[in-house]
Amino acid sequence: MRKRRFWMMWVGYLGAAALWYGSVKWLPLDSFRRLPDPITVIAEWLSPNPTFGVSAFTHPYYMHILYSTYRATAAFLLAVLLGVPLGICMGWSKSFHGYASALLGLLRPIPPLAWVPLAILLFSGVESAVIFVTFLVAFFATTLNTVVGVRSIDQDYFRAAACLGASRRDLLFDVVIPGALPSIFTGLQIAMGAAWFSLAAGEMIAAQYGLGFLIMESYNLIQFPTIVIAMATLGIIGFLSSALIRWLGTRLMRWREQSLGLAG
Amino acid sequence: MAVAATQFASPHLSTQTSAGGCLSIRGVCKTYDPHGACVEALKDCSLEIDAGAFVAIVGPSGCGKSTLLNMIAGFDTVSSGQIYMDGRLLAAPDLPPRAGPDRVVVFQNGALFPWKTVLENVSYGPVRQRTLTRKQAEKKAVELLRACKLDAVAGAYPAQLSSGMQRRVEIARALMNEPRVLLLDEPFRAMDSVSKTTMHRHLLDMYRMSRKTILFITHDLEEAIYLADSVIVMTTRPAMIKLVISVKLQRPRHPRILFSREYLELKREAAESVHEEARKAFERGEREQA
Amino acid sequence: MRKTTAPSSKLSSRLAALTFPAFRLHTWRVNWRGAVSVGGFLLLWELLVRFGGGGFEGIPTLAQVLSTFWNKYLTSDRYWQSWLVSFERVGYGFSLAQLLGIPLGLLLGTRRVFHEVVYPLVELLRPIPPLAWVPLSILFWPTAELSIIFITFIGPFFIIVINVHDAVRSLRKEHLWLARSLGATRGYAFRRIILPALIPSIAVGMTLGIAVSWNVVIAAEMIASDVGLGRLTWEGYVSHTATTVIVGMISIGLAGYLSALVVSYAERRLMPWHKVT
Secondary structure, three states: OHHHHHHHHHHHHHHHHHHHHHHHHHOOOHHHHOOOOHHHHHHHHHOOOOOOOOOOOOHHHHHHHHHHHHHHHHHHHHHHHHHHHHHHHHHHOHHHHHHHHHHHHHHOOOOHHHHHHHHHHHHOOHHHHHHHHHHHHHHHHHHHHHHHHHHOOOHHHHHHHHHOOOOHHHHHHHHHHHHHHHHHHHHHHHHHHHHHHHHHHHHHHHOOOOHHHHHHHHHHOOOHHHHHHHHHHHHHHHHHHHHHHHHHHHHHOHHHOOOOOOOO | OOOOOOOOOOOOOOOOOOOOOOEEEEEEEEEEOHHHOOEEEEEEEEEEEOOOOEEEEEOOOOOOHHHHHHHHHOOOOOOEEEEEEOOEEEEOOOOOOOOOOOEEEEOOOOOOOOOOOHHHHHOHHHHHHOOOOHHHHHHHHHHHHHHOOOHHHOOOOHHHOOHHHHHHHHHHHHHHOOOOEEEEEOOOOOOOHHHHHHHHHHHHHHHHHHOOEEEEEEOOHHHHHHHOOEEEEEOOOOEOEEEEEEOOOOOOOOHHHHHOHHHHHHHHHHHHHHHHHHHHHHHOOOOOOO | OOOOOOOOOOHHHHHHHHHOOOOOOOOOOOOHHHHHHHHHHHHHHHHHHHHOOHHHHHOOOHHHHHHHHHHHHOOOHHHHHHHHHHHHHHHHHHHHHHHHHHHHHHHHHHOHHHHHHHHHHHHHHOOOOHHHHHHHHHHHOOOHHHHHHHHHHHHHHHHHHHHHHHHHHOOOHHHHHHHHHOOOOHHHHHHHHHHHHHHHHHHHHHHHHHHHHHHHHHHHHHHHOOOOHHHHHHHHHHOOOHHHHHHHHHHHHHHHHHHHHHHHHHHHHHOOOOOOO
16 A cells, blocks of 8 residues: 555656656747756756756855755744744733734734845845844744644643642643643744745845845846756755654654553 | 531541541632623532531532532632631632642543653642652652552553543542542543443542542532432532432442442432433523533 | 644644734724734834934834825825735735635545645645745746736645645545435535535635735745835835835735735635634
8 A cells, every 4th residue: 555655656756757848848838948847957956067056066055055044044943932932921821912912913914025125124134134034934923823832721731730739930831831832833833834935035035145046046047957956955945844843843742642542 | 599507427437537628618609700791600509518528519510510619629719708628718709719739629621731641740749839859759659659550550641541540640649649628520521431430439449548528529410429428419500509418328339339229219319309400401501511 | 631732733724823813803892902012012113213223224203104105105006006916916826726726635635546646746846935936937937927926826726735635634434424325426425515524624725825825926026027016115125215115015914914804704704603713
């Protein structure tokens, strides 16, 4: 069964690649002619001496990856450091939630990318502006999921802890944080994905170096295969970073592993 | 329909007298005020519960039994009336509610911390109250678990246990704190009848060994009569004490008494009241407690 | 074990909570604390512009923004045309995403072979940021308009496909068996059981999708167009006119909020029993 799925998956990939190749090479439509075909892209990606200067073997490729990763990580960490505590406060205290939710609700409808121009003006520097916009997206995602996580904790846990002598501080570490952790990690995954989306856009609009920038630059310099290489790399890194967070979550929350009950 | 203060004597005094746990509930009322609509949940409840007594409270779902328990436990304020424990004022209208380890609750759906192991759960109380160090608490917890025959699962997480075992662990966790009163809020409600029978046996064993004052809330009249010394029947909202039944069956209780004449007599005495209230609640379309 | 903290209740429902605006028109209670914090925010804005140096130098105060808006933009044809253009793009892209995405999701969820072949492809393409498609889109599509609509399509497309697919997968088999045993034909089962069960997931997908569409159209316009709200904002940036930038941002936010309201209204009509968080 599993083997079959494995093979079917490759049927899909190869089929799509063939379709892509075929339509680029043979379809008599201009639109398709202009696209790069998969063979060229892969050849370029894996060649030690690529035509356009960027491949898995060249230095600039990894430099772009590094820049993007650095920005994404910085923005993400900042979002977590600010968002989780804020979310906990908002979820736990009704009055705090009253203050904060209106403000967040005001700023949230503005699409993150619309902040880019203002951020550049405010931060008088493109690097900080791009990180800021990425941070915003991740921040909203983290905060909201933390709030949901705290609020979804069954009241009985709080009561039980109170019965057993827990102080307010104890409640925070014994009930609130572990109880909200699953939701927080869901939020972190979402935040990471959204951060990458936002970062790519920010880089495309206004940065130097980075994968988003690489996409725009290769487009402007008519280096089309490189566009696809950069896109694919973005996808892979985005996927890996989400997977990393998910893995971290599973490790921290061992108690969620359900095994069949022992004889009751 | 007010009920005067009633005396419940525990049928025997075992060699082990329990340390306190005498509850005095005087004229307690509870009104909720959601969006301006005044809802009277509990009206004029008065009870005297002796130390070491096993008292069951029966009533239709959602009538306010849990409200009373919440006030004794310190989760909720009292609208009027007072609650005393061993002479000390526990709850009054202007007193902020405070929960504590002298009245531990075992919850309906279980409130073992899922992110802590069984051992950590059970040793939680004394560690937090700073009465024992972690090492001491864990040692004591292991002993307690052994006495309850739960030592095999000390390192497991609650999710890995059956609901019966979870409930037993929760009771053990409560007992670790040597409470004066043990409050059980429909603890076996969500269990199948076989597990329930096993749990009854465990609970009765525990009661026999420790003689704590137990307040047991249930909607199941049979369970109440089987387990308790006194059964209190409550009306639908606003909940008042309708009937008090003294259960003079011999201890230790054994499943065979379920077929004895005395048991059936008691059941007959109470059943009509209970069913009448249940019918009233049903007609009013009262929502079941979650 | 009790079901309390359960984020296995789909990622997407959680995402939807992110984008649904915090204000709701039918709550009549005024959030006084909220008013305080918003007021505080505006005050801070005012103070920073007056006294904060550095980056805040070119920034206008709220009063300046409002007066500029009243004088310059309210009556400007170009401004309202930008609204129209951006709305159109989002409208086309979003609707197309639903029209194509829902059937695809259904196919993926119901036909096993199709799923095995196509789903890995979807998983592969999904993490690619929508904006990263811009250059390819420009290359491929003959007109700039089409390329932008393609971008607004891609974002919500993957979201709705995943949502519908997950919903079909988690349909309770018992419902279908019951229908079958009561004599329902395949078509009937499809129309009366599968489709209605999908509505909540579709609603979540739409809420998320509309937010993504707006996010993306703005950026796409900044990069590759000469009209639209995103372009307007960009021009403000290029000409160092912070007022325009802020007017643009507020307009975009408002437009996004309005679209979300439309979607949530549709959601409530389709699912009167569903309590929207």
